[in-house]
Amino acid sequence: MDWQAFALTLRLATVTTAILLAIAVPLAALIVLGRSRWLAVVEALATLPLVLPPTVLGFFLLVLLGPRTAFGRGIAVLLGHPLAFSFDGLVVGSVIYSLPFAVQPLVAGFASVEPALVDAARLLGAGSARLVLSLLVPLARRSLIAAAVLSFLHTVGEFGVVLMLGGDIPGSTRTLSILLYNQVENFDYAAAGRTSAILIVFSVVALAIIYSKREKRVSPAGGSRA
Amino acid sequence: MTKRFFPALLALLLIAHLHAQAVLRVAAAADLQPVLPPILAQFQQQTGIHTDATYQASAMLTTQIVNGAPFDLFLSADLGYPQRLIAAGLADSPAPVTYARGTLVLWERNDSGLPPPSLDLLRNPALKRLAIANPDRAPYGRAAVAVLKSLNLYDALQPRFATAENIAQAAQFVDSGNADAGLISLTAALTPRLQSSGAYFVIPRNLYPPIEQGAVVFAASPQREAARKLLDFLLSPPVQAELAKGGLTPVTEK
Numbered sequence: 001m002d003w004q005a006f007a008l009t010l011r012l013a014t015v016t017t018a019i020l021l022a023i024a025v026p027l028a029a030l031i032v033l034g035r036s037r038w039l040a041v042v043e044a045l046a047t048l049p050l051v052l053p054p055t056v057l058g059f060f061l062l063v064l065l066g067p068r069t070a071f072g073r074g075i076a077v078l079l080g081h082p083l084a085f086s087f088d089g090l091v092v093g094s095v096i097y098s099l100p101f102a103v104q105p106l107v108a109g110f111a112s113v114e115p116a117l118v119d120a121a122r123l124l125g126a127g128s129a130r131l132v133l134s135l136l137v138p139l140a141r142r143s144l145i146a147a148a149v150l151s152f153l154h155t156v157g158e159f160g161v162v163l164m165l166g167g168d169i170p171g172s173t174r175t176l177s178i179l180l181y182n183q184v185e186n187f188d189y190a191a192a193g194r195t196s197a198i199l200i201v202f203s204v205v206a207l208a209i210i211y212s213k214r215e216k217r218v219s220p221a222g223g224s225r226a
Numbered sequence: 227m228t229k230r231f232f233p234a235l236l237a238l239l240l241i242a243h244l245h246a247q248a249v250l251r252v253a254a255a256a257d258l259q260p261v262l263p264p265i266l267a268q269f270q271q272q273t274g275i276h277t278d279a280t281y282q283a284s285a286m287l288t289t290q291i292v293n294g295a296p297f298d299l300f301l302s303a304d305l306g307y308p309q310r311l312i313a314a315g316l317a318d319s320p321a322p323v324t325y326a327r328g329t330l331v332l333w334e335r336n337d338s339g340l341p342p343p344s345l346d347l348l349r350n351p352a353l354k355r356l357a358i359a360n361p362d363r364a365p366y367g368r369a370a371v372a373v374l375k376s377l378n379l380y381d382a383l384q385p386r387f388a389t390a391e392n393i394a395q396a397a398q399f400v401d402s403g404n405a406d407a408g409l410i411s412l413t414a415a416l417t418p419r420l421q422s423s424g425a426y427f428v429i430p431r432n433l434y435p436p437i438e439q440g441a442v443v444f445a446a447s448p449q450r451e452a453a454r455k456l457l458d459f460l461l462s463p464p465v466q467a468e469l470a471k472g473g474l475t476p477v478t479e480k
Contacts, residue, residue, distance in 0.1 A: 059398065068403040084404035085355060085388045167388030167399065168360070185285050186362045 001198060002179050009176040012087070013155040016094040020102040020151045021144070023095070028106035029132045033118070046103045049096055054160025061093050062164050085167035090175070093161040101150040109143020110136045142214065149210060153203065250452045251296060252279040253287040255303035255439065256392045257328060257366065257411045261472030262301075269459050275452045283392040285363040291316065291444075298447040299456060303328060304365035305440040312442060318450055322440030325460045326474040329412035330369045330434060331426040333397065338406055343427035347407060348379055357388045357399035357408030365437050366393050370409035372434040400424070412473030439474070 031043050049057060065083040066072045076082045083089035113136055121135050137144060159177040166173030168182070176199060183192035254262055259281040266277045280287070280297070288307040291297055292314060302308045308322035332343045340352055347353060359367035367389075374380040388405045390396035393414050400408040401423060415426040441460070443453040459465055466476035 059402075062398065062404055063402045066403040072403075082404065084399075084402075163391055164395070164398075167355075167357075167390070167405075169388070182360070182362065185283075185289070185360075187289075 001194060002174075002176075004171055005174050005176050005179045006198070008087075008171065008174065009156055012090055012094060012175060013152045015091050016098060016155045017102075017148055017151045019091065019095050020098060021148060024099070024102035024106050024147060024151075025132065025137065025144075028103050028110050029128070029136060031103075031107050032110040032136075033128070033131070043103075043107065047100045049098075050100050054097065054158070055164050056160075057097060058093060058161040058164025061089075061096070061161065065089060065092065065165075084165055085169060085173060087172045089165050090162055090173055093165045094155045094158055097158055097161045098151045098154045101154045102147045105143045105146040105150065106140065109140030109146075113139045145210065145214060149207065156199075156203070250275055250277045250298050250449050250456060252277055252299045252301060252456070253291060253295070253297040254279050254281050254301045255284045255287070256281055256394055257303050257413045258301060259394070260413050260417045261469060261474065265460070265465055265468060268465075269456055272459075273452075273455060275455065277456065283364060297444060298449045299441065299443055299453040301325065301439065301441045301460075303437070303439055304368075305438050306365075308440040308442040311444075316444055316446070317442040318445040318447075319442060322442050323457060323461075324438045324477050325441050325457065326439045326466075326469050326477060328366060328369070328437030328439055329431075329473060329475055330366055330373065330409055330429045330437065331412050331415045332407055332429060333400060333410050333415045333420065333424055333426040334407040335400065335403065335424040338403075338424075340406055342425055343407060345377065345427075345429075347427075348374070348377065348383065353383075353406050354386060355388050355399075355405040356383055356386050357390055357396040357405035357410070359393045359396045359410070360389050360391060364392055365439075366409070366411050367396075369429075369434040369437050373409065373429055376433045414473075416473045 027042070027046060031039050031046075052060075062084055063069065064071060065075060067076060067082060072083070079088060081088075083092060117135060117139075118131065121131050126134070157177060158175070159181065162173065162175050162178055163181075166175070166178065168174050168178055176195065180192055180195050180199075183189075183195060252266070262279060262281075266279060270276055282290075284302045284304060284307045287295075287297075287300065287302070288310060291300060291311060300308060300311065302322070305322050305324070308317070311317050312320065312322065332345075332347065334340060334343050334347070340350060341347055348356075358370040361367035361371040371380065374383055388396075388399050390399055393411045396405075396408045397410045397414045397420060399405040400410075401420060409429070412426070412428065414420060415424075420426075441457055443450050443457065447453060460469075461477065463478075466478065470476050
Protein backbone atom coordinates (compact mmCIF):
# COMPACT_ATOMS: atom_id res chain seq x y z
CA MET A 1 0.00 0.00 0.00
CA ASP A 2 1.29 3.41 -1.03
CA TRP A 3 0.53 5.58 2.02
CA GLN A 4 2.05 8.61 0.34
CA ALA A 5 -0.66 8.45 -2.32
CA PHE A 6 -3.27 7.85 0.37
CA ALA A 7 -2.16 10.91 2.39
CA LEU A 8 -1.93 13.02 -0.75
CA THR A 9 -5.47 12.06 -1.75
CA LEU A 10 -6.84 12.95 1.69
CA ARG A 11 -5.02 16.28 1.63
CA LEU A 12 -6.32 17.07 -1.85
CA ALA A 13 -9.90 16.13 -0.93
CA THR A 14 -9.79 18.14 2.32
CA VAL A 15 -8.37 21.29 0.75
CA THR A 16 -10.76 21.00 -2.20
CA THR A 17 -13.81 20.50 0.04
CA ALA A 18 -12.90 23.51 2.22
CA ILE A 19 -12.46 25.77 -0.82
CA LEU A 20 -15.60 24.40 -2.47
CA LEU A 21 -17.78 25.10 0.58
CA ALA A 22 -16.37 28.63 0.82
CA ILE A 23 -17.35 29.19 -2.81
CA ALA A 24 -20.55 27.16 -2.98
CA VAL A 25 -22.37 28.54 0.11
CA PRO A 26 -22.44 32.17 -1.14
CA LEU A 27 -23.00 31.02 -4.72
CA ALA A 28 -25.97 28.80 -3.79
CA ALA A 29 -27.42 31.57 -1.59
CA LEU A 30 -27.09 34.01 -4.49
CA ILE A 31 -28.82 31.57 -6.85
CA VAL A 32 -31.69 30.98 -4.39
CA LEU A 33 -32.15 34.52 -3.04
CA GLY A 34 -31.12 36.62 -6.02
CA ARG A 35 -33.62 38.14 -8.43
CA SER A 36 -31.52 38.51 -11.59
CA ARG A 37 -32.43 36.43 -14.62
CA TRP A 38 -28.75 35.89 -15.21
CA LEU A 39 -28.59 33.66 -12.14
CA ALA A 40 -30.06 30.85 -14.24
CA VAL A 41 -27.01 31.16 -16.47
CA VAL A 42 -24.73 31.20 -13.41
CA GLU A 43 -26.35 28.02 -12.13
CA ALA A 44 -26.05 26.42 -15.56
CA LEU A 45 -22.34 27.29 -15.68
CA ALA A 46 -21.83 25.89 -12.18
CA THR A 47 -23.36 22.60 -13.37
CA LEU A 48 -21.36 22.46 -16.59
CA PRO A 49 -18.40 20.38 -15.30
CA LEU A 50 -20.79 17.41 -15.26
CA VAL A 51 -21.23 17.58 -19.01
CA LEU A 52 -17.65 17.41 -20.21
CA PRO A 53 -15.73 14.12 -20.10
CA PRO A 54 -13.22 14.59 -17.25
CA THR A 55 -10.15 14.01 -19.44
CA VAL A 56 -11.41 16.66 -21.86
CA LEU A 57 -12.02 19.06 -18.98
CA GLY A 58 -8.48 18.23 -17.79
CA PHE A 59 -7.12 18.93 -21.25
CA PHE A 60 -8.83 22.34 -21.38
CA LEU A 61 -7.44 23.16 -17.94
CA LEU A 62 -3.98 22.02 -19.04
CA VAL A 63 -4.13 24.49 -21.92
CA LEU A 64 -5.78 27.27 -19.90
CA LEU A 65 -3.37 27.01 -16.96
CA GLY A 66 -0.33 26.51 -19.19
CA PRO A 67 2.21 29.14 -20.20
CA ARG A 68 0.58 29.68 -23.59
CA THR A 69 -2.29 31.73 -22.15
CA ALA A 70 -2.02 35.09 -20.35
CA PHE A 71 -4.09 33.57 -17.53
CA GLY A 72 -1.66 30.68 -17.08
CA ARG A 73 1.37 32.99 -17.19
CA GLY A 74 -0.26 35.29 -14.62
CA ILE A 75 -0.86 32.40 -12.21
CA ALA A 76 2.71 31.15 -12.67
CA VAL A 77 4.01 34.62 -11.72
CA LEU A 78 1.67 34.81 -8.70
CA LEU A 79 2.56 31.36 -7.36
CA GLY A 80 6.17 31.31 -8.48
CA HIS A 81 5.62 28.04 -10.36
CA PRO A 82 3.38 26.77 -13.17
CA LEU A 83 0.15 25.11 -12.04
CA ALA A 84 0.27 22.02 -14.24
CA PHE A 85 1.96 18.96 -12.71
CA SER A 86 1.69 20.43 -9.19
CA PHE A 87 -0.55 19.87 -6.15
CA ASP A 88 -1.96 23.40 -6.49
CA GLY A 89 -2.93 22.62 -10.07
CA LEU A 90 -4.84 19.56 -8.89
CA VAL A 91 -6.65 21.70 -6.30
CA VAL A 92 -7.77 24.13 -9.03
CA GLY A 93 -8.84 21.26 -11.28
CA SER A 94 -10.69 19.48 -8.44
CA VAL A 95 -12.55 22.62 -7.35
CA ILE A 96 -13.87 23.13 -10.88
CA TYR A 97 -14.56 19.45 -11.43
CA SER A 98 -16.51 18.96 -8.17
CA LEU A 99 -18.29 22.34 -8.16
CA PRO A 100 -21.72 20.92 -9.13
CA PHE A 101 -21.51 18.40 -6.28
CA ALA A 102 -21.15 21.25 -3.78
CA VAL A 103 -23.55 23.74 -5.37
CA GLN A 104 -26.49 21.48 -6.26
CA PRO A 105 -27.28 20.09 -2.75
CA LEU A 106 -26.91 23.58 -1.26
CA VAL A 107 -29.26 25.14 -3.82
CA ALA A 108 -31.82 22.42 -3.09
CA GLY A 109 -31.36 22.85 0.67
CA PHE A 110 -31.54 26.66 0.68
CA ALA A 111 -34.56 26.62 -1.64
CA SER A 112 -36.45 24.35 0.75
CA VAL A 113 -36.16 26.82 3.64
CA GLU A 114 -39.56 28.38 4.34
CA PRO A 115 -39.69 31.73 2.40
CA ALA A 116 -41.70 33.29 5.26
CA LEU A 117 -38.70 32.76 7.56
CA VAL A 118 -36.39 34.47 5.08
CA ASP A 119 -38.81 37.42 4.77
CA ALA A 120 -39.17 37.67 8.54
CA ALA A 121 -35.40 37.70 9.03
CA ARG A 122 -35.08 40.43 6.40
CA LEU A 123 -37.83 42.50 8.05
CA LEU A 124 -36.01 42.17 11.35
CA GLY A 125 -32.98 43.70 9.66
CA ALA A 126 -30.71 40.73 8.95
CA GLY A 127 -28.15 41.48 6.24
CA SER A 128 -27.31 38.98 3.51
CA ALA A 129 -24.35 37.47 5.35
CA ARG A 130 -26.32 37.04 8.56
CA LEU A 131 -29.29 35.66 6.61
CA VAL A 132 -27.11 32.98 5.04
CA LEU A 133 -24.98 32.08 8.05
CA SER A 134 -27.60 32.26 10.82
CA LEU A 135 -30.68 31.09 8.96
CA LEU A 136 -30.08 29.23 5.71
CA VAL A 137 -26.98 27.26 6.70
CA PRO A 138 -28.31 25.97 10.04
CA LEU A 139 -31.69 25.07 8.54
CA ALA A 140 -30.06 23.39 5.54
CA ARG A 141 -27.48 21.55 7.66
CA ARG A 142 -28.20 18.24 5.95
CA SER A 143 -27.57 19.79 2.55
CA LEU A 144 -24.32 21.27 3.80
CA ILE A 145 -23.19 17.85 5.02
CA ALA A 146 -24.28 16.29 1.72
CA ALA A 147 -22.37 18.94 -0.23
CA ALA A 148 -19.22 18.37 1.84
CA VAL A 149 -19.40 14.57 1.63
CA LEU A 150 -20.10 14.55 -2.10
CA SER A 151 -17.32 17.08 -2.82
CA PHE A 152 -14.85 15.09 -0.74
CA LEU A 153 -15.68 11.70 -2.23
CA HIS A 154 -15.90 13.03 -5.75
CA THR A 155 -12.39 14.44 -5.33
CA VAL A 156 -11.09 11.15 -3.90
CA GLY A 157 -12.47 9.30 -6.91
CA GLU A 158 -11.42 11.94 -9.41
CA PHE A 159 -9.39 10.48 -12.23
CA GLY A 160 -9.59 12.07 -15.66
CA VAL A 161 -8.70 15.60 -14.60
CA VAL A 162 -5.80 14.38 -12.44
CA LEU A 163 -4.56 12.19 -15.27
CA MET A 164 -4.40 15.13 -17.67
CA LEU A 165 -3.24 17.80 -15.26
CA GLY A 166 -1.07 15.79 -12.88
CA GLY A 167 1.74 14.02 -14.71
CA ASP A 168 1.86 11.17 -12.15
CA ILE A 169 4.49 12.68 -9.85
CA PRO A 170 4.86 10.75 -6.56
CA GLY A 171 4.07 12.90 -3.51
CA SER A 172 2.54 15.78 -5.43
CA THR A 173 0.18 14.47 -8.10
CA ARG A 174 0.08 10.65 -7.83
CA THR A 175 -3.29 10.25 -6.15
CA LEU A 176 -4.91 6.96 -5.16
CA SER A 177 -7.05 6.86 -8.28
CA ILE A 178 -3.98 7.27 -10.50
CA LEU A 179 -2.11 4.65 -8.45
CA LEU A 180 -5.05 2.26 -8.76
CA TYR A 181 -5.31 2.83 -12.48
CA ASN A 182 -1.58 2.18 -12.88
CA GLN A 183 -1.87 -1.04 -10.88
CA VAL A 184 -4.77 -2.27 -13.01
CA GLU A 185 -3.11 -1.28 -16.27
CA ASN A 186 0.12 -2.99 -15.24
CA PHE A 187 -1.87 -6.19 -14.59
CA ASP A 188 -1.02 -5.97 -10.88
CA TYR A 189 -4.54 -7.01 -9.88
CA ALA A 190 -3.53 -8.15 -6.39
CA ALA A 191 -2.14 -4.71 -5.46
CA ALA A 192 -5.14 -3.00 -7.09
CA GLY A 193 -7.44 -5.22 -5.03
CA ARG A 194 -5.64 -4.32 -1.79
CA THR A 195 -5.64 -0.57 -2.56
CA SER A 196 -9.34 -0.66 -3.48
CA ALA A 197 -10.22 -2.64 -0.36
CA ILE A 198 -8.50 -0.10 1.89
CA LEU A 199 -10.18 2.78 0.07
CA ILE A 200 -13.62 1.16 0.28
CA VAL A 201 -13.33 0.20 3.95
CA PHE A 202 -12.08 3.69 4.83
CA SER A 203 -14.94 5.32 2.90
CA VAL A 204 -17.66 3.14 4.37
CA VAL A 205 -16.41 3.70 7.94
CA ALA A 206 -16.04 7.46 7.45
CA LEU A 207 -19.46 7.78 5.82
CA ALA A 208 -21.15 5.64 8.47
CA ILE A 209 -19.67 7.86 11.21
CA ILE A 210 -20.87 11.02 9.47
CA TYR A 211 -24.34 9.63 8.78
CA SER A 212 -24.75 8.28 12.33
CA LYS A 213 -24.16 11.77 13.75
CA ARG A 214 -26.88 13.17 11.56
CA GLU A 215 -30.07 13.81 13.46
CA LYS A 216 -33.05 11.68 12.49
CA ARG A 217 -36.13 13.16 10.97
CA VAL A 218 -38.94 13.02 13.47
CA SER A 219 -42.53 13.10 12.32
CA PRO A 220 -44.78 15.71 14.04
CA ALA A 221 -46.84 12.87 15.50
CA GLY A 222 -43.72 11.33 17.02
CA GLY A 223 -43.27 14.09 19.58
CA SER A 224 -40.46 16.49 20.24
CA ARG A 225 -37.54 17.11 17.84
CA ALA A 226 -34.15 15.83 18.78
CA MET B 227 -48.96 -0.57 -36.05
CA THR B 228 -47.29 -3.00 -33.63
CA LYS B 229 -47.93 -5.84 -36.04
CA ARG B 230 -45.82 -4.14 -38.66
CA PHE B 231 -43.40 -2.54 -36.28
CA PHE B 232 -41.94 -5.70 -34.79
CA PRO B 233 -41.18 -7.54 -38.03
CA ALA B 234 -39.59 -4.32 -39.32
CA LEU B 235 -37.48 -4.02 -36.17
CA LEU B 236 -36.51 -7.67 -36.45
CA ALA B 237 -35.46 -7.16 -40.06
CA LEU B 238 -33.40 -4.13 -39.08
CA LEU B 239 -31.70 -6.03 -36.28
CA LEU B 240 -30.99 -8.90 -38.67
CA ILE B 241 -29.46 -6.51 -41.21
CA ALA B 242 -27.42 -4.86 -38.47
CA HIS B 243 -26.30 -8.29 -37.32
CA LEU B 244 -25.30 -9.41 -40.81
CA HIS B 245 -23.52 -6.13 -41.32
CA ALA B 246 -21.68 -6.54 -38.01
CA GLN B 247 -20.57 -10.00 -39.08
CA ALA B 248 -18.98 -8.59 -42.21
CA VAL B 249 -16.86 -5.99 -40.45
CA LEU B 250 -13.29 -6.83 -39.49
CA ARG B 251 -12.65 -5.44 -36.04
CA VAL B 252 -9.13 -4.16 -35.48
CA ALA B 253 -7.67 -3.23 -32.10
CA ALA B 254 -4.84 -0.82 -32.89
CA ALA B 255 -2.15 0.80 -30.75
CA ALA B 256 -2.56 4.53 -30.16
CA ASP B 257 0.59 5.39 -32.17
CA LEU B 258 -1.12 4.02 -35.31
CA GLN B 259 -3.98 6.50 -35.17
CA PRO B 260 -2.30 9.06 -37.46
CA VAL B 261 -1.12 6.37 -39.91
CA LEU B 262 -3.61 3.55 -40.18
CA PRO B 263 -6.96 5.06 -41.32
CA PRO B 264 -5.95 5.75 -44.97
CA ILE B 265 -4.34 2.30 -45.16
CA LEU B 266 -7.55 0.65 -43.95
CA ALA B 267 -9.53 2.64 -46.53
CA GLN B 268 -7.18 1.39 -49.25
CA PHE B 269 -7.56 -2.17 -47.97
CA GLN B 270 -11.32 -1.89 -48.16
CA GLN B 271 -11.11 -0.56 -51.70
CA GLN B 272 -8.93 -3.44 -52.83
CA THR B 273 -10.64 -6.31 -51.04
CA GLY B 274 -14.15 -5.12 -50.23
CA ILE B 275 -13.55 -6.06 -46.59
CA HIS B 276 -14.92 -3.44 -44.21
CA THR B 277 -12.79 -2.66 -41.17
CA ASP B 278 -13.59 -0.95 -37.91
CA ALA B 279 -10.57 0.17 -35.90
CA THR B 280 -10.37 1.06 -32.20
CA TYR B 281 -7.31 3.09 -31.19
CA GLN B 282 -6.17 2.75 -27.57
CA ALA B 283 -3.09 2.19 -25.49
CA SER B 284 -1.88 -1.38 -26.15
CA ALA B 285 -2.14 -2.24 -22.43
CA MET B 286 -5.78 -1.14 -22.30
CA LEU B 287 -6.63 -3.11 -25.44
CA THR B 288 -4.92 -6.19 -24.00
CA THR B 289 -7.04 -5.98 -20.84
CA GLN B 290 -10.18 -5.60 -22.92
CA ILE B 291 -9.27 -8.54 -25.15
CA VAL B 292 -8.45 -10.81 -22.19
CA ASN B 293 -11.90 -9.94 -20.87
CA GLY B 294 -13.69 -10.86 -24.04
CA ALA B 295 -13.62 -7.80 -26.30
CA PRO B 296 -14.62 -9.12 -29.73
CA PHE B 297 -11.67 -8.11 -31.92
CA ASP B 298 -10.37 -10.06 -34.91
CA LEU B 299 -6.89 -8.56 -35.16
CA PHE B 300 -4.63 -6.78 -32.66
CA LEU B 301 -1.93 -4.38 -33.87
CA SER B 302 0.12 -3.69 -30.74
CA ALA B 303 2.85 -1.11 -30.21
CA ASP B 304 5.18 -3.82 -28.89
CA LEU B 305 5.66 -7.60 -28.81
CA GLY B 306 4.97 -8.10 -25.10
CA TYR B 307 1.21 -7.57 -25.17
CA PRO B 308 0.59 -9.89 -28.15
CA GLN B 309 2.82 -12.49 -26.41
CA ARG B 310 0.66 -12.14 -23.31
CA LEU B 311 -2.45 -12.87 -25.40
CA ILE B 312 -0.71 -15.84 -27.03
CA ALA B 313 0.16 -17.18 -23.57
CA ALA B 314 -3.50 -16.79 -22.61
CA GLY B 315 -4.37 -19.12 -25.50
CA LEU B 316 -6.31 -16.48 -27.43
CA ALA B 317 -4.19 -16.19 -30.57
CA ASP B 318 -4.09 -18.45 -33.59
CA SER B 319 -0.29 -18.36 -33.99
CA PRO B 320 2.60 -19.25 -31.65
CA ALA B 321 4.38 -15.89 -32.13
CA PRO B 322 3.36 -12.33 -32.98
CA VAL B 323 4.07 -11.01 -36.48
CA THR B 324 6.24 -7.89 -36.46
CA TYR B 325 4.60 -5.43 -38.85
CA ALA B 326 6.65 -2.28 -38.17
CA ARG B 327 9.19 -0.71 -35.84
CA GLY B 328 8.59 2.45 -33.85
CA THR B 329 10.88 5.46 -33.85
CA LEU B 330 11.42 7.59 -30.74
CA VAL B 331 11.94 11.34 -31.12
CA LEU B 332 12.59 14.26 -28.82
CA TRP B 333 9.99 16.92 -29.61
CA GLU B 334 9.68 20.51 -28.46
CA ARG B 335 7.65 23.56 -29.44
CA ASN B 336 9.30 26.19 -31.60
CA ASP B 337 8.47 28.83 -28.97
CA SER B 338 9.86 26.86 -26.00
CA GLY B 339 12.72 29.34 -25.54
CA LEU B 340 15.19 26.43 -25.37
CA PRO B 341 17.76 25.38 -27.97
CA PRO B 342 16.40 23.15 -30.77
CA PRO B 343 15.92 19.48 -29.89
CA SER B 344 19.07 17.35 -29.69
CA LEU B 345 20.65 15.01 -27.15
CA ASP B 346 22.27 18.11 -25.62
CA LEU B 347 18.82 19.47 -24.81
CA LEU B 348 18.39 16.53 -22.42
CA ARG B 349 21.50 17.72 -20.54
CA ASN B 350 20.30 21.34 -20.45
CA PRO B 351 19.40 22.41 -16.87
CA ALA B 352 16.79 24.80 -18.33
CA LEU B 353 14.77 21.70 -19.29
CA LYS B 354 12.42 21.70 -16.29
CA ARG B 355 9.76 19.23 -17.42
CA LEU B 356 10.23 16.30 -19.76
CA ALA B 357 7.09 14.51 -20.88
CA ILE B 358 7.31 10.75 -21.34
CA ALA B 359 4.71 8.01 -21.72
CA ASN B 360 4.28 5.69 -18.74
CA PRO B 361 7.31 3.36 -18.91
CA ASP B 362 5.47 0.60 -17.02
CA ARG B 363 3.27 -0.08 -19.98
CA ALA B 364 3.74 2.26 -22.95
CA PRO B 365 6.42 0.86 -25.31
CA TYR B 366 7.64 4.36 -26.19
CA GLY B 367 7.84 5.18 -22.48
CA ARG B 368 10.03 2.12 -21.96
CA ALA B 369 12.24 3.22 -24.86
CA ALA B 370 12.46 6.74 -23.39
CA VAL B 371 13.73 5.36 -20.08
CA ALA B 372 16.23 3.13 -21.92
CA VAL B 373 17.59 6.17 -23.80
CA LEU B 374 18.03 8.21 -20.63
CA LYS B 375 19.71 5.26 -18.91
CA SER B 376 22.13 4.74 -21.79
CA LEU B 377 22.98 8.45 -21.62
CA ASN B 378 23.39 8.25 -17.81
CA LEU B 379 20.73 10.95 -17.47
CA TYR B 380 17.94 8.92 -15.91
CA ASP B 381 18.61 9.78 -12.26
CA ALA B 382 19.03 13.48 -13.03
CA LEU B 383 15.91 13.74 -15.18
CA GLN B 384 13.55 11.37 -13.36
CA PRO B 385 12.34 14.06 -10.87
CA ARG B 386 11.55 16.26 -13.87
CA PHE B 387 9.30 13.73 -15.62
CA ALA B 388 5.71 14.50 -16.41
CA THR B 389 4.41 10.99 -16.99
CA ALA B 390 1.55 10.65 -19.43
CA GLU B 391 -0.84 7.78 -19.95
CA ASN B 392 0.18 7.32 -23.58
CA ILE B 393 2.18 8.94 -26.35
CA ALA B 394 -0.66 11.22 -27.48
CA GLN B 395 -1.03 12.65 -23.98
CA ALA B 396 2.74 13.12 -23.66
CA ALA B 397 2.58 15.15 -26.87
CA GLN B 398 -0.30 17.22 -25.42
CA PHE B 399 1.77 17.98 -22.30
CA VAL B 400 4.43 19.54 -24.53
CA ASP B 401 2.15 21.08 -27.15
CA SER B 402 0.13 22.90 -24.46
CA GLY B 403 3.40 24.44 -23.23
CA ASN B 404 3.30 22.73 -19.83
CA ALA B 405 6.31 20.49 -20.45
CA ASP B 406 9.44 21.83 -22.15
CA ALA B 407 10.05 18.78 -24.32
CA GLY B 408 8.84 15.24 -24.71
CA LEU B 409 10.08 11.84 -25.81
CA ILE B 410 7.31 10.79 -28.17
CA SER B 411 6.73 8.69 -31.29
CA LEU B 412 7.74 9.87 -34.74
CA THR B 413 4.17 9.05 -35.83
CA ALA B 414 2.89 11.72 -33.42
CA ALA B 415 5.62 14.23 -34.34
CA LEU B 416 4.71 13.92 -38.03
CA THR B 417 1.04 14.84 -37.53
CA PRO B 418 0.21 18.22 -39.13
CA ARG B 419 -0.60 19.73 -35.75
CA LEU B 420 2.78 18.96 -34.16
CA GLN B 421 4.70 19.61 -37.36
CA SER B 422 3.35 23.13 -37.51
CA SER B 423 4.05 23.97 -33.86
CA GLY B 424 7.38 22.30 -33.14
CA ALA B 425 10.46 20.39 -34.20
CA TYR B 426 11.78 16.90 -33.49
CA PHE B 427 15.11 15.14 -33.21
CA VAL B 428 15.29 11.42 -34.05
CA ILE B 429 16.88 9.59 -31.13
CA PRO B 430 19.77 7.40 -32.37
CA ARG B 431 18.56 3.80 -32.58
CA ASN B 432 21.57 2.41 -30.73
CA LEU B 433 20.33 4.11 -27.54
CA TYR B 434 17.23 1.95 -27.05
CA PRO B 435 16.09 -1.59 -27.85
CA PRO B 436 13.98 -1.66 -31.02
CA ILE B 437 10.26 -0.91 -30.53
CA GLU B 438 9.03 -3.92 -32.48
CA GLN B 439 5.31 -3.62 -33.13
CA GLY B 440 3.65 -7.03 -33.22
CA ALA B 441 0.28 -8.28 -34.43
CA VAL B 442 -1.86 -11.31 -33.61
CA VAL B 443 -5.01 -12.79 -35.12
CA PHE B 444 -7.44 -14.26 -32.61
CA ALA B 445 -8.28 -17.96 -32.64
CA ALA B 446 -11.92 -17.29 -31.77
CA SER B 447 -12.39 -14.80 -34.59
CA PRO B 448 -14.88 -15.88 -37.26
CA GLN B 449 -12.88 -13.76 -39.69
CA ARG B 450 -9.37 -15.14 -39.35
CA GLU B 451 -8.97 -15.27 -43.13
CA ALA B 452 -9.83 -11.58 -43.55
CA ALA B 453 -7.61 -10.66 -40.59
CA ARG B 454 -4.64 -12.50 -42.13
CA LYS B 455 -5.32 -10.77 -45.43
CA LEU B 456 -5.07 -7.40 -43.70
CA LEU B 457 -1.85 -8.44 -41.99
CA ASP B 458 -0.35 -9.51 -45.36
CA PHE B 459 -1.52 -6.21 -46.81
CA LEU B 460 0.30 -4.33 -44.03
CA LEU B 461 3.48 -6.26 -44.81
CA SER B 462 3.32 -5.60 -48.57
CA PRO B 463 6.04 -3.22 -49.84
CA PRO B 464 3.76 -0.32 -50.91
CA VAL B 465 1.97 -0.28 -47.54
CA GLN B 466 5.25 -0.59 -45.66
CA ALA B 467 6.44 2.46 -47.60
CA GLU B 468 3.32 4.30 -46.50
CA LEU B 469 3.93 3.34 -42.87
CA ALA B 470 7.44 4.75 -43.26
CA LYS B 471 6.00 8.06 -44.46
CA GLY B 472 3.87 8.15 -41.33
CA GLY B 473 6.84 7.67 -39.01
CA LEU B 474 7.20 3.89 -38.62
CA THR B 475 10.23 1.93 -39.82
CA PRO B 476 9.44 -0.88 -42.29
CA VAL B 477 10.25 -4.38 -40.98
CA THR B 478 12.44 -5.03 -44.01
CA GLU B 479 14.78 -2.19 -43.08
CA LYS B 480 17.57 -2.69 -40.61
